[in-house]
Amino acid sequence: xxxxRRVTIRDxxxxxxxxxxxxxxxxxxSHTVNSDMAERVRWAMQELEYRPNGAAQGLASGMHRSVGxxxxxxxxxxxxxxxxxxxxxxxREQYRMLVTEWREPGEELGVSLxxxxxxxxxxxxSARMDIDGLRDLAARKVPTVLVNRVELGVDLPMVxxxxxxxxxxxxxxxxxxxxxxxxxxxxxxxxxxxxxxWRAVQQARILGLDPVMVAxxxxxxxxxxxxxxxxxxxxxxxIAFNDLAALGAIARLRELGLRTPADISxxxxxxxxxxRFADPPLTTIVxxxxxxxxxxxxxxxxxxxxxxxxxxxxxxxxFVHRASTGPARTSRSRV
Amino acid sequence: xxxxRRVTIRDxxxxxxxxxxxxxxxxxxSHTVNSDMAERVRWAMQELEYRPNGAAQGLASGMHRSVGxxxxxxxxxxxxxxxxxxxxxxxREQYRMLVTEWREPGEELGVSLxxxxxxxxxxxxSARMDIDGLRDLAARKVPTVLVNRVELGVDLPMVxxxxxxxxxxxxxxxxxxxxxxxxxxxxxxxxxxxxxxWRAVQQARILGLDPVMVAxxxxxxxxxxxxxxxxxxxxxxxIAFNDLAALGAIARLRELGLRTPADISxxxxxxxxxxRFADPPLTTIVxxxxxxxxxxxxxxxxxxxxxxxxxxxxxxxxFVHRASTGPARTSRSRV
DNA sequence: CTGTTAGCGCGTTCAA
DNA sequence: TTGAACGCGCTAACAG
Numbered sequence: 001x002x003x004x005r006r007v008t009i010r011d012x013x014x015x016x017x018x019x020x021x022x023x024x025x026x027x028x029x030s031h032t033v034n035s036d037m038a039e040r041v042r043w044a045m046q047e048l049e050y051r052p053n054g055a056a057q058g059l060a061s062g063m064h065r066s067v068g069x070x071x072x073x074x075x076x077x078x079x080x081x082x083x084x085x086x087x088x089x090x091x092r093e094q095y096r097m098l099v100t101e102w103r104e105p106g107e108e109l110g111v112s113l114x115x116x117x118x119x120x121x122x123x124x125x126s127a128r129m130d131i132d133g134l135r136d137l138a139a140r141k142v143p144t145v146l147v148n149r150v151e152l153g154v155d156l157p158m159v160x161x162x163x164x165x166x167x168x169x170x171x172x173x174x175x176x177x178x179x180x181x182x183x184x185x186x187x188x189x190x191x192x193x194x195x196x197x198w199r200a201v202q203q204a205r206i207l208g209l210d211p212v213m214v215a216x217x218x219x220x221x222x223x224x225x226x227x228x229x230x231x232x233x234x235x236x237x238x239i240a241f242n243d244l245a246a247l248g249a250i251a252r253l254r255e256l257g258l259r260t261p262a263d264i265s266x267x268x269x270x271x272x273x274x275x276r277f278a279d280p281p282l283t284t285i286v287x288x289x290x291x292x293x294x295x296x297x298x299x300x301x302x303x304x305x306x307x308x309x310x311x312x313x314x315x316x317x318x319f320v321h322r323a324s325t326g327p328a329r330t331s332r333s334r335v
Numbered sequence: 336x337x338x339x340r341r342v343t344i345r346d347x348x349x350x351x352x353x354x355x356x357x358x359x360x361x362x363x364x365s366h367t368v369n370s371d372m373a374e375r376v377r378w379a380m381q382e383l384e385y386r387p388n389g390a391a392q393g394l395a396s397g398m399h400r401s402v403g404x405x406x407x408x409x410x411x412x413x414x415x416x417x418x419x420x421x422x423x424x425x426x427r428e429q430y431r432m433l434v435t436e437w438r439e440p441g442e443e444l445g446v447s448l449x450x451x452x453x454x455x456x457x458x459x460x461s462a463r464m465d466i467d468g469l470r471d472l473a474a475r476k477v478p479t480v481l482v483n484r485v486e487l488g489v490d491l492p493m494v495x496x497x498x499x500x501x502x503x504x505x506x507x508x509x510x511x512x513x514x515x516x517x518x519x520x521x522x523x524x525x526x527x528x529x530x531x532x533w534r535a536v537q538q539a540r541i542l543g544l545d546p547v548m549v550a551x552x553x554x555x556x557x558x559x560x561x562x563x564x565x566x567x568x569x570x571x572x573x574i575a576f577n578d579l580a581a582l583g584a585i586a587r588l589r590e591l592g593l594r595t596p597a598d599i600s601x602x603x604x605x606x607x608x609x610x611r612f613a614d615p616p617l618t619t620i621v622x623x624x625x626x627x628x629x630x631x632x633x634x635x636x637x638x639x640x641x642x643x644x645x646x647x648x649x650x651x652x653x654f655v656h657r658a659s660t661g662p663a664r665t666s667r668s669r670v
Numbered sequence: 671c672t673g674t675t676a677g678c679g680c681g682t683t684c685a686a
Numbered sequence: 687t688t689g690a691a692c693g694c695g696c697t698a699a700c701a702g
Binding site for chain 4: 023
């Protein structure tokens, strides 16, 4: 295992007794190469343990064979399954994944642009930048797909779950259990998914629901902390923005001596892997995270090839009734 | 938002009426530049919305300003906090993060090498490749730090948690509660952390524990499914490789009508964010995931600068007693 | 089918 | 202090 200078295409060419162009050709799988010449080249590459320099390839060809993934928060486990599915697609095509989070709202566009010189395009997960930002990106004609966000009037391929219908179905479920006074534990106000879900909850007035919104932000901690304020509205059910917030809420309710669902029902959204193992198992919406990731990659790939992409329909998310919801308790003051 | 050709350093130079070299200098913060010239350049960069081409910078300077993060499984939320902390450090230094998982054991080295042509170095999270692989990497003299793995005889900086001591402390806790017959729900056999934790559990024989190992793999599902076999050994406590497996086990126990900890105690490891919100809240080990990520980045950075790195001591992980453990039930057959 | 060569965009000598 | 010119490693014409 001796130390060695980086071996370049030049070294391979010399070792094989051919030109660098030929080496480049066998790498790209060009069929216009004499087969035993190609064999010699491959042998030399093996022998020298040649690894093409990605930066050089990118600079010369304009293709980087990597995709930029931009998301709000790396620590949020919700994105894991999406990223995973995307990664599977990407690696199948020998693509690498450059992951960036932005944290500060307002940094999102900057971060995206920054990474643009090292990738062939972008996957924007749960983008929250304003429409102008999206338009800016769209105008750059760089393959970019929006995941978990739908924005009419922006010329970008997008893939998202039908949050509205799913949430409405969940509300229907609650209504049928006799719930009326409910609190929506909100996600980030600037998140499209939050707006859709809240829109559905409001729509559910026609089902008899009487919803109030309480701010949180889709983390366990936020769900935990927002619960006290939620209870001040004397609800029979808590509709959390997502599973994490729901889990946090349940933990707080337990602390307060309130039983779920006997005293109060709680619903989640997403069906993270823990949801069904929680106590009680969470009534929630199964968002097709893997499908989302796969589809996002597929659209990205199509976009790379310059194909004109037809907008796929919103992905359906299934409602699943587990044990965290039950009949509304009859209206008497809580414990 | 008109469409436009990529603006290069040339454009900036022209707009500012200077040479490209000068522009390059102000970018690198060279102090040998006339200040109003520098000002003009900065103005031109602003005006043209100039973004240096990363690939070109990488090619010219030999630095890619990005780090490769290699891990076993993107969907495992355990890594989120580590990656997050690493990312914070990296982005502070304008570094990007190229993330890759390997899935198939045996692909790890290949994946690592593959990414090496586009990054300045590697962060190997919970690496499971064999020593020869590590040595191969070490011989390449590329900045590489091992996270969650310690391997004497490999010349690579490494940072890890003191799994052994922490697990021993946890065992001490169980022993003091009168537990004797315990089952260790194992993680991946090739994971260093698993080996360390199991080693500690075995060591705990001197504390009176009588441990049996049952295969699992550190996921909720695996913990859930391994529980039945674990019970066949009639333990009073389950020591799970990590929190996820513990949570899965508890879910299964509940299904079986066994109460935690009244009928059987369960411990986790890591203290993922859900652990304290679970029912019952998990007795576990708080691994300093953020510190791990920060330290990993710091060591990587030092390694980049060519500094000789002194091996830091293992990070201490605190034991935390919550409600999933209690006195061993007196020995009578289970329900 | 193969080799020569001109860039890709930028960092970095080396003179001036 | 500044600019001209070379080279980083590779791809993609263009010749032959």
